[in-house]
Amino acid sequence: MSEYLLLRHRQIPDIGNLTVYRQNEGFQAFHKAVTSMKPEEVTEVVKASGLRGRGGAGFPTGLKWSFIDKNKWPHYVVANADESEPGTFKDREIMENNPFQFLEGVMLCAYAIQANVAYIYLRGEFWQIAAHLDRKIAELHSAGLLGDNLFGTGYSLRLYTHLGAGAYICGEETAMLESLEGKLGQPRLRPPFPPSFGLYGMPTVVNNVETLTNVPLIIEKGAAWYRGYGTEKSAGVKIFSLSGCVNKPGNYELPLGTTFRELIYEHGGGIPGGRQIKAIMPAGASSSLIVANEQALDTPMDYESVPAVGAQLGSASVIIIDESVDIPWLINKTIHFFKHESCGKCTPCREGSYWMMHLTERIDKGKATWKDVELLKDVATQIRGKCLCALGEFSIEAVLSGIDRFRQDFEARVGAREMIETQP
């Protein structure tokens, strides 16, 4: 990549230093917005840029901001830094190395919806990052970029970090709000959505770190400039977190629409030991397994193309599975994760993940029969469409796609004898 928009520290190593960041046009967007733009104008620019949420759902960011209920005050911004999806580690790199661009994004969002307080909800394990951000926020206060009466306009803004404590579900925006309110991190009913009923019941915008990090450049350089990146419907750049069976795992900032092949073989350096690629999980553990055939490898990674090969782009946490990996083992891993992280609020997810765990364990240990595999599929199907939030719905993606697309792996696990027995 010739130019970085988000991982700018890779080009400007000291961008985490406020002086360096400001030398590189840092906070000009914020200054411009606060001093010369109406809040709605900021929202309009973001809307026009085609920026979509990078946390996974891909909801148009500007549209979300425009939904904010202007009849209820105060408004809040909550930055979602609860990066917990297995295979995702992009927000962490941004916050560690390019913190000001992220913070400026938060501040722009706050200005756009006229919030005076913004919280950055970090997963509890990001204890050091929270301390790091706190120092950066203090610097911004000293520099007059945060606080009361900013640039003499009367607008005031404060940022606070808030640490979670080890609950994947808090990445779900309403669970995060509950958690921030000091309650169990269990998702709320939706509707109402946070822009009308969010933190403390007040209108709130919740955006992912990466999403917000895009905003300063969009405001500074304009929507049209941003649309120059990516595809028609998936504008902009995306950080792809590449992990699993690949030679060079890591974050790769690429335009949306880059193919899997390019990511894996050009950037990621291919599969270790020259082994064959077997499957791709494009959205972390929540993802369906894509059979890594030629067609799949040539699929552009954007919000529209990935579904065509039977998965979602989500947070673009691409986990590479090579031929040495057994799919029943992999499924057992993901189900253990979801079972551990299920909040327990709704029945299908709480009981279903627990039941699936028993089944995947039996299958993985080779103690199962084909009936168990079929039962697993039944249970997973039974969960679908009935959960309160996306966690439960996502927990079955790998299971169903795994059984459908890698049937031979399961057959090998349960042995041939039972197969014959269950033949009609």
Added chain:
Amino acid sequence: MNHLAEKYSEEIQAILAKYPADQKRSAVMPLLYLAQRESGYVTKTAMNEIAELLGITATEVASIVGFYSLYYDKPAGKYRIQVCTDLPCALRGAEEFLEKLCENLGIRVGETTPDGMVTVEHVMCLAACDKAPMFQVQSGEGLSYHENQTVESAMALIQSLKKGASHSNKDGHP
């Protein structure tokens, strides 16, 4: 008498200042971290103290402790070494790493070394999938990541922890 409120009055004020005055309950998570830093786990006394500070019941505080996996209601080793064995890490050998590490320490996963210094556990994804095998070390001093580990490097770290040497990782955050 509220022990925490006495000992950490400034810190508690700073925490409470983050949230609207009528939403004190939001401070429960940071206060629990404070309590855990104090005792290594959240004691029942601390739950009562926090409940009193925030005007909620001890049960409501306990619910938070129970729900979130980073709060502990029981003591363990001084240092909790938590190895991520989730899918991306497991694909890069985290499970073997954990097994070997435990073997070297002579304990099983979830157990504490006889000297009470180190507890080894496995955890779910820590957002460091590209740098596996990795683990975090949790203690009263805070929480730090240790990435791209080998059993040797981990053992060396454990040795230095046991000796009381301050542990800092390459990121250098205190």
Added chain:
Amino acid sequence: MFTEILRGLRTTFKMMLEKPVTVQYPEVKRPVRRRFKGRHELRRYDNGLERCIGCSLCAAACPADAIFVESAENTDEERYSPGERYASTYEINMLRCIFCGYCEDACPTQAIVLGDNYELSFTDRRQAIYGKEMLLVPVKEGGLPTPQKTEPGKFNRSIPEMNNPD
């Protein structure tokens, strides 16, 4: 023709040689059939604990309203049956009972069975009410009478993994 008659009489001739079937009751008691439904018994597990958990399902199933059950809570100090609940009172009014066996069917622990005993006679209506002490079978060898003092946590479930604990 003749052979047909003989064949027809075969059974007759055969029976002529059999011993008479008259039984000298009450000196001799005729054995009952396997499915005979006689007086009820409340059974025990081998270790002596009562099978009956006082659930009252027999009473609910009884079409004659002959059964009365009252239950109470076991403790490990004073245990009658596995699990939490036992029958503190168990009565069957033999005058009402129609020996239909529904109680047997309803019983989740196979505690109540209709046994072989058909010698039920009373001289007073009150005698017709059989209490738990009459219905419970004796403790087998190796078992202990109830209430027993048991190991805490060992018998904390009523059914069904408690088929025959020792």
Added chain:
Amino acid sequence: MAKQVTLTIDGKQVTVPEGTLIVDAAKKAGIDVPVFCYHPKMEPVGMCRMCLVEIGRPVIDRATGQVVKEADGSPKVQFGPKLETACTTPVSEGMVVVGASEKVKAGREDILEFLLTSHPLDCPICDKGGECPLQDLTMGFGPGESRFIFDEKMRMDKHVPLGELIYLDRERCIQCGRCVRFQSEIADDPVIGFYQRGRSLEIVTFSEPGFDSYFSGNTTDICPVGALTTADFRFGARPWELNNAASICSQCPVGCNITFNTRREARSGGRMVIKRVMPRQNEAVNEIWICDKGRFAYHFTEGGGSGNSERLTQPLVRKNGELAPVSWDEALQVVAERFRQAGSGLLTLAGGRLSNEDLFNLRQLTQGLGGQTALYTQMAGGDLVAQVGVGQGTNFADMGAGSAILVVASDLHEEAPIWYLRIKQAVERGAMLIVAGARPTRLEKYAAHVVRYPYGSEAAAILAMLNSLSAKRPNLPEPVQALARSPELQAAAKAFAGAQNGLVLYGSEGLGLEGSQALAQACANLLISTNHIGRANNGLIAVWQRANEQGAWDMGFRPRTDLAEAMKSARVLYVVAADPAGDDPSMAEAGEFLVVQELFLTDTAKLADVVLPVEAYTEREGSFTSGERRVQRFYPAVPEPAGLKADFAVTGQIGQLLGLDLEARFASKVMLRIASQIADYAGLDYVRLAEVVEQWPIVGRGDVYYGGTSYENSQGLGVQLAPAAQRGAAVPLAWPEFASQSHSQQASAEGLLAAPINRLLDRGQTVWPSTLLHSRIPQPYVALNPADAAVLRIPSGAMLQVTLNGTARLAAAHLDENVPQGVVLVPRSMGLPIFGPAPVEIRRAEVVSA
């Protein structure tokens, strides 16, 4: 009236108010949508996913805003791709809900299969078996067989006491959160909560004491499985074996509608006994809740306790100095003869737990003989309640924005927990609450205004409010003027006067007869002056200490301040349902001849010349009049014990022996006489009292999954009486006399002042026999301010010798910063003789080492 919305549910057209949830709309239409977590009294959470239905909405043309029509002219309906939860989705116009499709059927089966994966199969021993939503819904909608391997089920604790009264079975819990939500949303006492997450989610309490809420029993009613059970009923009986009888709780003036569940019990020698008390729906009174006192303190009716709480079984007459059993004929003859001789020397003293019928007959008998009656109570003002009490049609549920509620001299959480709940709800709907008290109480959390006054200035505080409203300031004594200067009080008074509806509840904390009469008069004046009388949701409510004190006032009974003297000078004293000697030994000196009509051999009965045993109210019929002046019927729950009669029957028979025309057989006929002779009760009869109208939410019709196991009300909602003000009578202002100094000022000059307070769970005769509650009832105690304690060198918990009204008793010292200085709070019915504010002497008791 809210906008009406018409929708179709399973082919049936339903019209309901806008905002109604589908699940409720279906219920109204008689269609069952199964639920576990949803409860009509609580906010929906959509957790259990049992109520999944298909929902179709009319397609709206974006351009025109019109509904798109099908070819045949019917609106085009579009169904969502997924099933939706009926419990969280409000209805909308033209909506089509399908709950009978294969897809929905499969969905419900799926959810039930999930729920059953971790549920133990112990229905045979489960107390909920037979009235269990999970059992019922599994039968109705569940899968036929189990695919989950039994051995993989979770094993968890089955015997977890959450408190003294409620046990938890962790295996049975399906994590619906109803109990947790009840405690936080409805009771606002979140002492139980979830712990852990996912499949490990469990109910815990970390509070100390544990699940010690006054409303805890209700959680067992709404628990959709047998996870929560009461210590009282555990393994008591199977639900299908229980009979039920409608009744009214006799523990406080709220008059909660209850149902007694009864069964024959071997332990009690084969008698029918009460096995449990369940709430019975009356949306105007207790909705579907009852407090723990009402639920658990019924054991006094059994008399199973020891000592004074053993029930009397036959009449006793003193012969040769000893009480000896005699026949009814003999006993009644003796009594009648004595009464005849006494004539106007007869004094009848009755307690407030008697029914209207009993009281009416007592009054008729006594008046017929020219004797005098007295009500045994420490609170007055019932005459004023009859004049300016709440208007007919009063319902806390209707109070919200525009309503002002003033609570004075009462700790409602302790004295009438259900009114506490209902006022809290009214505040949540927008009502304005003023709490006037001498010390902080729990209700103050919801108050918009708190008026603080010193003990003894209760009436003064209310007069001060009134005074601050009127332009002309009468020359009032200094304490009133001082209070009237308080800005908080002025604001409260203004808010009360300005409200559309005004309601006052007054109690007896810190007060005796004179004080409470003055307070009632002051409250009445405030209501009259602010025109909050004679209408529904306006007027005065007395927080009586007993269930039927209002009825006693209505029947003509009045308390008297000179009771001790009157008792001594009476030629014959007829004490019914009261134990003056037990409360205060100095009252033991009775007149020449003492007749006691009682359930128990009380201290007073022990002194009697004749003791007449009576039926408990659970053994007979009758009616009570609640604090809101709602006359409600209770029915016999258990057969009357041989040899006992109802109070009204005993009185009636004595009257008949004396040639008086009294009804002695049928309570219903006594009620007809009440209706003909007492104007306020005109037109009442048992048929009217038994009338019911449709109530919402629908509960207790076999679909226990919806509202819980509380009972449907088919036996009567009662009739609320119209106060004089509503019947057009003139209600003049009258000015109470009150001390020119507050009691505490008085006392501080002389020493400490004892102020009586009321506790929910005390050592009274109707509570103490319920041994289950003993763990929640402390030893006799008094509460005082730590500053006073420091002066007197009394450490917390020290044993004190408390001298009150000339009687010295031992009590523990509770130090409480909320107690005003100079005051010692003395709980009533806790073994200390306190009747009203009085000087008290306390000193540390000599420590006797054991």
